[in-house]
Amino acid sequence: MKVAVIKYNAGNVQSVLYALERLGADAVLTDDLEIISKADKVIFPGQGEASTAMHYLKEKKLDRLIPELKQPFFGVCLGQQLLCEYSEENDTKCLGVFPVKVKKFIPESYEEFKVPHVGWNNLLELKSPLLVGLDDESYVYYVHSFYCELSEFTIAQTHYIHDFAALMHRDNFYAMQAHPEKSGKVGERILENFLSKT
Template sequence: MDVAIIKYNSGNVLSVLYALERLGINANLTDDVEEIKKADKVIFPGQGEASSAMRYLRERNLDQLIKDLKQPFFGICLGQQLLCEYSEENDTECLGVFPVKVRKFPPADKVPHVGWNSLQETQGQLLEGINTHDYVYYVHSYFAEIHPEFTVAKTHYIEDFSALLQKDNFYAMQAHPEKSSHSGQKILTNFLKL
């Protein structure tokens, strides 16, 4: 299986590479358009800042490429947020795959959200075998709002937010499955089976 991890000047890609290696997958970290297009699966992880990440994507024509991909695509953390239409982080227009806004948690003394939370109202193939007793790991200050059609799991921190979004071949998760022990390994395995 050919798995591409999109390189776009954001942190946390190595932990995703190592998590996939534990599952027997040697993924390719790349920002090459042709390599990404021919991959069986594409993962879009990240930690960082929205506007600089979007600038990197646009400079390399990865913004349009991502929107046109047809293979299973998994955005993680910042990767989820960039798949939304807009982020309050530095007033950033994002990719618009999901018609969802990304907002900052109020108040400032409770940001960032760091720690383990359960997933609620789970549905879909990516969360097969995951229930409300399973926890995943979060580190974030911004969150994707709930969408009535595309939110397939929620988490509560200060308010409810989209833990997982899904539309066609696009899956997007705020938590870090690569840092979420057995639950995260199950989610990554489910994605690789799509």
């Protein structure tokens, strides 16, 4: 199975590649449209800033390719947010796969809630083959200041300041706000499920 990991100058890519290697996946980091199109599965990872990332995607014509892909596709962290229609981060129009807005965390009290949201938090209301083998309340690792709103595409949620979409699914597109590659056995199981069950 060939897995394309999309290169778009966003951080955290190497740890995703290591996680896939541990699972025995044949993964390649690329921004080549043909390689991505022909891959069996595609992973869209990243940490970074939305408008800069979208600029790179447009420069490489990935903004046109990604929404048209038909194979199983998994967006992670910034990769999840960029699959939405709009992000409040620098007023950015995103890829529009999910008709969902990305909003900034604004706590009532910065003493009680820190932004960015960093650390372990639990997944609630799990409902997807992507999450087979996990218990409600399984913990995953987050680093983010922006979040995806709840919608009909939410397949798990997390509460921090308020509820937000921890994972989403629409057609062949899956997405996760937390970092599976940093989330121990739970994250490994989610990646494994993506490779074997989607």
